Amino acid sequence: MSQRSQHQAIMFADVSGSSALYKRLGNTQAKAIIDETVQFMTAITIVHEGTVVKTIGDEIMARFNESTQACEAAIAIQQRAIKEPRLKDLGIRIGIACGEVLITSDDVFGDIVNDAAYVAHIARANQIVVTQAVVDTLEDSLRRDCQMFDRINIKGETEKTLIYRLEWQHSGKENRATMVMPIHDVTRFVDKFQLELSVNDKKIALLPEQTPFQIGRDPNKSQLLIENDLASREHCHIEFRRGKYVLIDHSTNGTYVYSDEQPPIYLRREELPLQGSGYIGLGQTVTADSPWALHFTL
DSSP, X not given: OOEEEEEEEEEEEEEETHHHHHHHHOHXXXXXXXXXXXXXXXXXXXXXXXXXXXXXXXXXXXXXXXXXXXXXXXXXXXXXXXXXXXXXXXXXXXXXXXXXXXXXXXXEESHHHHHHHHHHHHSOTTOEEEEHHHHHTSOHHHHTTEEEEEEEOOTTOSSOEEEEEEXXXXXXXXXXXGSOOOGGGGGGGHHHHOEEEEETTEEEEEOGGXXXXXXXXXXXXXXXXXXXXXXXXXXXXXEEETTEEEEEEOOXXXXXXXXXXXXXXXXXXXXXXXXXXXXXXXXXXXXXXXXTOEEEEO
């Protein structure tokens, strides 16, 4: 069996909600809708110079020579799907990754295939999720439509990487140019994605690629050292996930989050997305002017 190594963009697209469709409409009618959906996803892939490697039930796997081709095909699939009345209760989830793969006469293998399948399963209905490598190779017009979505360990990887949501519905958007760019351009858009932290005289400007950001009393493990006996050695950390900064407590005494003059939210081995501005008490209640109040602003 002949095989070759080649750089490709791999796309997985599957119908979300198909199980419920079978239960609601019965096998015959549901299968007809799914088959029609797979057919138009296949046709759109071919039109955009892609190769359908296989279909698996309600999912297709395809490969493209360029990431731009894959993303344009994904956008066309989503735009076609929302115009189809029979799909109004369904949705299509799409994941795209790119890199070196091994191509045989009838299949494609490699880590990139696994990455594409993984981010496809992260995507929700009507979403397109792509890897950092895809964003880095896109044309500017498409790159501007990629919004940071999460920072994850892709299956099998030990280090976290950014993934992006490709925005494909532009109606009503006035600031496409200020969506999110690849990580090497992110400093141009700090107003949207920077988290500012301050405690005593320490001030930190945090960007998504700098997370997870550890906070606590242990000088060897904490990126923000809190020399307070009520704070745990590894008190909490901040992650960038699904486009938000999330505070995750794993302390003994818990964490208090104050925002918008509301009563504090108490976390103990729990997590909370940070919004707007406010301040945080590590292991104790604090006031805004307390020396141990950790202030945050998004």
